[in-house]
Amino acid sequence: MDKLEKAVDQMSKMPEKQRNSLIEMEKKKVCICRRCPSYSECMKDSNEGFFCILGKSDCKINVDTCMCTGCPAYQSFKLKNDFYCVAGSEMNLRG
Ligand code: SF4
Ligand code: SF4
Numbered sequence: 001m002d003k004l005e006k007a008v009d010q011m012s013k014m015p016e017k018q019r020n021s022l023i024e025m026e027k028k029k030v031c032i033c034r035r036c037p038s039y040s041e042c043m044k045d046s047n048e049g050f051f052c053i054l055g056k057s058d059c060k061i062n063v064d065t066c067m068c069t070g071c072p073a074y075q076s077f078k079l080k081n082d083f084y085c086v087a088g089s090e091m092n093l094r095g
Pocket of ligand 1: 030031051069071073079
């Protein structure tokens with residue numbers, strides 16, 4: 001299991017409240033989607049983010065560019081893909 005797989009596994013075993021507060025913290029402190037030109041009002045209103053782990057956005061998106069490769073989580077989890085808000089989570093993209 002690599003670091004990403006371990007983190008996803010640990011998150012899946014957490015009580016819901018703990019998992020939700022971790023997700024909120026990651027969205028605020030790590031995820032840089034909010035600074036991305038593709039991040040829409042709809043995504044903002046729905047407090048979306050952390051798509052590399054959580055998967056696709058529920059919003060309709062006009063994808064412009066993706067800033068994921070510059071995100072600390074990208075390096076830390078050795079992510080390989082991008083445009084997670086439209087493409088889905090890293091784990092899903094790995095297949
Ligand atoms: S890699 Fe992309 S989706 Fe994942 S936390 Fe960073 S900016 Fe957000
Ligand atoms: S996943 Fe990539 S394209 Fe989508 S909002 Fe985040 S940084 Fe932008």
